[in-house]
Amino acid sequence: MPVRAFVIGHPIAHSRSPLIHRYWLDRHGIEGSYEAFDIAPRDLDAFLDRVRAGEFAGGNVTIPHKRAVFAACDRHDAVAREIGAVNTLVCEGGMLAGRNTDRYGFLANLDAACSGWDEGAAAIVLGAGGGARAVLSALKSRGFAPIHVLNRTPERADALAGDFGPGVQAGPLSAFSACAERASIVVNTTSIGMQGTAFDGLDLAQLPDRCVVTDLVYDPLETPLLAAARQRGLRTVDGLGMLLHQAVPGFAAWFGVTPDVTEELRALVVADVERAP
């Protein structure tokens, strides 16, 4: 029987996961499938029952289900527990095993694209949502401290700092200038950058010349933040690589082959991003 995998979200039409996983299925000659399902929150439990019953080997979970699926899982890996959200599900003998591969994807992308990126100490994380939790877990795992979490809604940054403990300091976005001078990496985890939006008054002038600037937003590929950093002469890394790398562990778990993130795959997804209205 061909192995089946899925991505669930609501909405789901924008997801590039089917493109990525079907490329790998094709490349490896695997007779499996990867399907996208638009699952409204009220239908989530019924869908998870189908997964438990063995209809699928597993799948990806995206907005708005990452925390609800975390709560529904029978077991979790340590990273999913730390982040409190699941983006990758594996059905293990009728049990739902929840993983989070966003941290892996974030780290693998930077390791591949920007050697020595993790040699510094201080970091700035813009945003305090789900993406920020994965990034905080990643930066902490590489020893960054202090990590300044700056967010429009300060209470959300406070909550994150509370969850991730000493070394993580919360503040408003307006604190950027005060933290910039010592930052060795700046990570945008907000949705600013999508649909032509840009940060208002974020001054990159004070960042050190060795600072790396990276964005989780990958549509457009070069966000206004990345464009400003490039013009300032800083090293930049776009968010598409994170999306590609986070897909690797799931594919390996469901289909039994560890796939590569190739230039050909990246070009395929770039073309799709650029084609989208």
Ligand code: NAP
């Ligand atoms: P989320 O949980 O909804 O958090 C959104 C964050 O953006 C919050 O910190 C929010 O601030 C901030 N924000 C939204 N609009 C803003 C505005 N106008 N001004 C200032 N701040 C604003 O979303 P998420 O899951 O973390 O995702 C965030 C982005 O990362 C999305 O674009 C997503 O596609 C991307 N992402 C990419 C990858 C990848 O693989 N490349 C992985 C995960 C996420 P408040 O708290 O004040 O509302």
